[in-house]
Amino acid sequence: MLSRSANNLFWLGRFMERAEATARMLAMGQRMAMLPGSQGQVEWASIMQATGTPLPENGGAVTEADIVSSLVLDNHGASSIQACLSRARDNGRAVRTALTQEMWEGLNEDWRYLEAMEPQAARRNLAPILEWVRRRTAIFKGCVETAMLRNEGYDFLRLGGSIERANMTLRLLNVKYFLLLPETEVVGGGRDHHQWMSMLHAVSGLRSYHHYYDGDYAPWNIADFLVLNQAFPRSVAYNYSQIDASLTRLQQSHGDTHTCQRTAHTELERLSAMNINEIFNDGLHEFLNDQIVKTGRISQEVSEAYHF
Secondary structure, eight states: OOHHHHHHHHHHHHHHHHHHHHHHHHHHHHHHHTSTTOOHHHHHHHHHHHTTOOOOTTOOOOOHHHHIIIIISOSSOSSOHHHHHHHHHHHHHHTGGGSOHHHHHHHHHHHHHHHTOOHHHHHHTHHHHHHHHHHHHHHHHHHHHHHSOSSHHHHHHHHHHHHHHHHHHHHHHHHHGGGGSOOSSOSOOHHHHHHHHHHHHHTTOHHHHHHHHTTOOOHHHHHHHHHTOSSSTTSHHHHHHHHHHHHHHHHHHHTOOOHHHHHHHHHHHHHHHOOHHHHHHHOHHHHHHHHHHHHHHHHHHHHHHTTO
16 A cells, blocks of 8 residues: 555544544533533633643633634644544545545535534534534444455554544543542542543443443542553553554554554553553553653654655
């Protein structure tokens, strides 16, 4: 496969995953902002931090209008839904013959939906828009899984998506990590309970979490679920297993080993051997920062290995 085709598929996977993750975080922020006694501007600011979006230059409170402008309709922001869908379409158009008809049609529809939307209309319909984004990205991924050839193109697309998903889960935890730290008083007050449930909603993990922990919202259980659980599709460890699997298949196709494959495999083994007590003892925040850097390093090493 040509390196530019691999690059387009890799970033197509990343941008579609990023659009969905941004929609999930915004839905979480909207839920929390509506709770009695909630400081909505704090919730919105945390979402902007999690997505790597600069806060307002004037240092003022972040409003829902700022969120819609920066993370829904901005056609240039790194994590804006509109920008991600537009860039996904551009990448898909460059490798049109590698996509199924349903995948390409979906990219076209997704791109056009937000293109002409006015900010006021987006604010009035924010919840339905976010649900639409989640539904459309799910349909696209369904098309990938049910109709795309299992070849190098599939591996690069899935590789990009897995790297992005691991990164976004880490970023979400890194912004909200203070909620997961044991407090001097009894853990599990009303506000904490809603915050933790909201985080699990953001990754569609509430029911799966109940299956493992029977609704026990202990900080270490939630961190364990989102970081080390190898059965939950949005956990860091699970996505590292998918990164490792995609790179292993690419290695077998090309017949040579690259640094990215070794790095991913080493990190997967490290995560598999860890327990959550170690992470808390060493510092959850420090662990998350370190893992974000390592995930970025794997992405860079993939680019170097396949000449993006």
